[in-house]
Amino acid sequence: MTDARPLYPLVFIGPMGAGKTRIGRRVAKALDVRFFDTDKMIVAEHGPIPEIFESRGEAVFREFEKEAVATALAERAVVSLGGGAVLHPQTREALTGHTVVLLNATAEAVAARINTSKRPLLKNGTGDWQRIYDERRAIYEELATTTFDTSTEPIERIAGKIATWARGRA
Template identity: 60%
Template structure:
């Protein structure tokens, strides 16, 4: 279904108010005291996937990139390839250090043209990252705690260690950021990954 539109650290500049639903790429409407408006003239690429943990950003993003015949970059994968498992980074150095690595990985990925880029769920907590995303096409994915529980039974994700209730709290805190940055929104709770990817490709092609 297509909609246009905690222990996680609170951003230093505060949480923005949720925007009114947009009508398409670049049409997000936000109150004056919310996040800075997206650039209505932003280029189509990179296409950036944001959303909560286990919402399908990597799986769907990879399929979209394959269909559009552009490179796919997953910032979590880039961090792991250079610095080791994320669980170990959290355990040995803490979340703050991981966020520093994530900020650099996102900046590098966003310089790729054209490309599809999948960000970790907490990447939007960084103000510099949010500023960069205002000049891209942002595809926001959402899901439910029940769907996440079914998808992550054996997953090793440090911020999911306390179960679905913790996931929901984190999602509720970050949701205003996802909504403020989104060019378009798709729910991934129940539909097949391939069907969602096909809808996203269709939307992207309409924008070009």
Template identity: 50%
Template sequence: MTSPADGVGAVVLVGPMGAGKTSIGRRVARALALPFTDTDAEIVRAHGPIADIFVRDGEERFRALERDAVRTAVERPGVVALGGGAVLAPETRALLRAHRVVLLDVDETAIAHRIRGQKRPLLNGGTDPVAEWKRIRDARAPLYAEVADAVFDTSRGPTQGAVDRIVAWVRGEGPADHEPSARTARTEEDT
């Protein structure tokens, strides 16, 4: 793996929708004096609102655009926030192995407040958006753990606390909140 603190590679934030990847990512980038890229924002800039892409072209087309956005974003040093479903693509998961990947996790109680009133294509069809969020998060959890080098919980406390812990981890000055179980198992198998 490369060291983003040394100006090589990317620090990539993954996790479920509403975990704070964009807001925390911007602050981490600022603290590390690195550029910030939000792959969802890049897709919106180039192709229009994500909800419109889902309606007009379908989820499969959106996922193809997402893979391209991720590939472009990690070509240069910086902090990159991925959309919650970016890890669904095997190509993306393979690409992330060359970078430091931070999983931002959040619990259902915190998410209920964060997603209230938001328009999110994968949550707007059901009557219980938190239950749908949990279903999606639980289905993707093994993929997040597969790619993550470190896990930080964003459920409680001020955003800046999470930012400070992540920056310390990237600089090698502090631990993660906890290690991802799947990545640890894979690393042990590889040795």
């Protein structure tokens, strides 16, 4: 069955450390389109994420994030969302009809990758990651139109596979 959804914006969702930022950037390069990362947009406008969580709280961060997502989704681009962006109902609604790629990974794979000190929601490490993933899994799976697992292969290979898949979709 062919997918009638437009390819762009091509959106990456998924848990922290799954590779949305790194893989998204590579896929954008391979497809020769612009790349937006909503965490980076927020940092550029409002400052470091841990400081926003600390001084303004998660709810304010989620509002900034909703605005960044809305801006990015207006572009013909690859758009990587922050891991929790899908918690905002307006963001979930905004994703309707778009091509949404879920990047999944196991807790073991992520534990070997990420610096939890830079992620305000992971103060207690991998246990936090698993709990948050379990809480969000149903949302990710409902929104995704396609899923790739990033646990075992290098970034370049996964990005290459996704770019090939996207070219077949265009």
